[in-house]
Amino acid sequence: MAPQSSDPASPNFRETIIRVRGLEVGFGTKTVMKDLDLDVYRGEILGFVGPSGSGKSVLTRTILGLVPKRAGTIEVFGENLDDLPPEEHRRLERRWGVLFQHGALFSALTVKQNVQVPMREYLDLSDRLLDELAMLKIEMVGLKPDAADKMPSDLSGGMIKRAALARALSLDPEIVFLDEPTSGLDPIGAGDFDELIATLQKTLGLTVFMVTHDLDSLHSVCDRVAALGDGKVIAAGPIETMLASEHPWLRSYFHGKRARAVMG
Amino acid sequence: MPEIDPEPTCEIEDGGGTVRVRLNGRWTATHASAVEKNMADLVAQAEGGRVILDLSSVSRLDTLGAWVLDRTRHELGDKGLSADFTGARDEHRILLDEVAYRGFQTSQPQKPGTIVDFLADIGRSVVGVGKDFAQGTSFFGEIVSALVKVALNPPRFRVPAVTHQLEQIAYRGAPIIALISFLVGAIVAQQGIFQLQKFGAIAFVVDLIGILVLRELGVLLTSIMVAGRSGSAFTAEIGSMKMREEIDALRVMGLDPVEVLIVPRILALLIGLPLLTFISNISALLGGAVVTMTYGGISLDIFLVRLQQAIAFSTFMVGMIKAPFMALIIGLIASLEGMAVQGSAESLGRQVTSSVVKAIFMVIVVDGIFAMFFAAIRY
Ligand SMILES: Nc1ncnc2c1ncn2[C@@H]1O[C@H](COP(=O)(O)OP(=O)(O)OP(=O)(O)O)[C@@H](O)[C@H]1O
Ligand SMILES: [Mg+2]
Numbered sequence: 001m002a003p004q005s006s007d008p009a010s011p012n013f014r015e016t017i018i019r020v021r022g023l024e025v026g027f028g029t030k031t032v033m034k035d036l037d038l039d040v041y042r043g044e045i046l047g048f049v050g051p052s053g054s055g056k057s058v059l060t061r062t063i064l065g066l067v068p069k070r071a072g073t074i075e076v077f078g079e080n081l082d083d084l085p086p087e088e089h090r091r092l093e094r095r096w097g098v099l100f101q102h103g104a105l106f107s108a109l110t111v112k113q114n115v116q117v118p119m120r121e122y123l124d125l126s127d128r129l130l131d132e133l134a135m136l137k138i139e140m141v142g143l144k145p146d147a148a149d150k151m152p153s154d155l156s157g158g159m160i161k162r163a164a165l166a167r168a169l170s171l172d173p174e175i176v177f178l179d180e181p182t183s184g185l186d187p188i189g190a191g192d193f194d195e196l197i198a199t200l201q202k203t204l205g206l207t208v209f210m211v212t213h214d215l216d217s218l219h220s221v222c223d224r225v226a227a228l229g230d231g232k233v234i235a236a237g238p239i240e241t242m243l244a245s246e247h248p249w250l251r252s253y254f255h256g257k258r259a260r261a262v263m264g
Numbered sequence: 265m266p267e268i269d270p271e272p273t274c275e276i277e278d279g280g281g282t283v284r285v286r287l288n289g290r291w292t293a294t295h296a297s298a299v300e301k302n303m304a305d306l307v308a309q310a311e312g313g314r315v316i317l318d319l320s321s322v323s324r325l326d327t328l329g330a331w332v333l334d335r336t337r338h339e340l341g342d343k344g345l346s347a348d349f350t351g352a353r354d355e356h357r358i359l360l361d362e363v364a365y366r367g368f369q370t371s372q373p374q375k376p377g378t379i380v381d382f383l384a385d386i387g388r389s390v391v392g393v394g395k396d397f398a399q400g401t402s403f404f405g406e407i408v409s410a411l412v413k414v415a416l417n418p419p420r421f422r423v424p425a426v427t428h429q430l431e432q433i434a435y436r437g438a439p440i441i442a443l444i445s446f447l448v449g450a451i452v453a454q455q456g457i458f459q460l461q462k463f464g465a466i467a468f469v470v471d472l473i474g475i476l477v478l479r480e481l482g483v484l485l486t487s488i489m490v491a492g493r494s495g496s497a498f499t500a501e502i503g504s505m506k507m508r509e510e511i512d513a514l515r516v517m518g519l520d521p522v523e524v525l526i527v528p529r530i531l532a533l534l535i536g537l538p539l540l541t542f543i544s545n546i547s548a549l550l551g552g553a554v555v556t557m558t559y560g561g562i563s564l565d566i567f568l569v570r571l572q573q574a575i576a577f578s579t580f581m582v583g584m585i586k587a588p589f590m591a592l593i594i595g596l597i598a599s600l601e602g603m604a605v606q607g608s609a610e611s612l613g614r615q616v617t618s619s620v621v622k623a624i625f626m627v628i629v630v631d632g633i634f635a636m637f638f639a640a641i642r643y
Contacts, residue, residue, distance in 0.1 A: 106609075107507075107607055107608035107609045107610070108608045108609055108610035108611075119293075123293050123294070123296055124296055124297055125293075125296045125297075125328075126296075126297070126300055129296060129300060129328070129331075129332070131368070132331065132335070132368060133327070133328055133331060135368040136327065136331055136363060137327070140327075140362070140363075145368060151607060151608060152607065152608070153507075153606060153607020153608060154607070171293065172292070172293060172326040172327055172328070199358060199362055202355055202358060203355045203356070203358045203359035203362065204326060204327075204355075204359070205355075
């Protein structure tokens, strides 16, 4: 892949959809990340890796505005999130979908109702369309139709992931944030999941920010991979760049026993 | 993003047997009603022959648009027309294939309640009460057996858990209970003085306060407050632990949730509620004394002398004896409701409400039964 260019005239120009600069986040006396820079380009699938507890979820939540930051700027769709008035912020939230690490389905609603929540809130749909569209999303993520009327507490771990993805996709967002979408799925299911993400990216021009530990996903669907370590992005680029990296964690991550097993 | 956002429209060209429909603009969820209307009109108008949907100038298509288009193709098909897409860009073609219209059998919404439903509801409630009672009894048995086990094997007695609960129930609950009892004592005294004045019997207000507070009010107020404060907390704690499988985690570690979670709470209630009742009694008497002094003009000395004549140790005991029973009722109902919590946040809320309501109701019923009992034995 050619190097990215920030010059609009260049043929390699890619619009930056999320731009994070000098981000510092911490809790109490503990600093989770400092001086973190990250770019996500429109229409790409970015895989985000890093050791457990390194702050991948915290970074995602900070971009979404759920965790306060201590310093730095975050721009999404070219707008600085700090400068946005609340209504603008709401408009922006309509354009992204989020799959939380633990699903975060509304426990009092059925799967179908969960998927319909954003639709009811933001769209003006006829009852029939509301119903059909929810069922469509539910089937697209690989759930059986009879799961639609189940309560979240009656779902298996993998079904929760899928239902949460259906909800994240319900408005056809421009960006989806996925926090470990394939963990807890069987390998075939995870493969389907990746395929679905790739299809949606192709057809809807979706930008995907995906935190994952799944080496298969990183190889098969991610256009670029970024790695978080010591509170910074230690490397970012196509998978080949990562494989060539000399960073000790990346070396053991991509060249360890399990990685070799995946890559053959 | 100030983007031109053209509404979806379609131009229909009737070319003798073949209808060409040219779609323009954005066929997306933001324009859902326009998308649906355009297509519904098309289906209504079309009659016989072939329909070609030309997608070449669609500026944006999302899953909703694709779904409605494919649905329309099927609906035209059902009317005996042949319908096809042309000019779709690659990504639109993939999307159309991905959504691929199919009918969903959707569950019908339930019809509104009728008299039958109403009767069925009543029946269900009655059965529910019966079940509650049976469950309560078996649960009571479990708790007693856990208590006996702990008593036979003192090392299993969880002292820190009990003291922690005692702190929550008694220590933290004392100020508010003292305050409320003080106020109620004062109000009873004020009303007593006001009404007894008419008969020139102001002095009897001391008897009224002494007997009413010690026999009934102290323990009732305390139990109701504890049911509201601590009973609800138990239900919420146990319920949320149940929701997040923490109870199951305890079980698979070989720990008995009844012994670990419920026994300490019930023991703490059994100790705490009588203590609080005592505090409540004293505060209410104090409240009564203050009002009789200021409003009734009876000095503290006379108040105390009359109080001594009016009440006996048995008056005090009637109230105190009831306290452990109330504790047991509150603890039992709170734990039972907590264990009944299902997966959803809504069910947690429902169970907490029902815990408090049932506990207060049962406390009052049991108090009534005690009143009849003591009257019968002339205690
Ligand atoms: N609300 C919070 N308060 C205090 N510390 C927190 C909070 N949330 C997260 N942390 C800390 O921030 C660090 C990063 O957590 P994070 O959840 O982002 O890890 P992660 O990279 O997503 O790990 P995993 O791959 O296991 O999901 C951890 O050390 C965690 O303890
Ligand atoms: Mg995480």
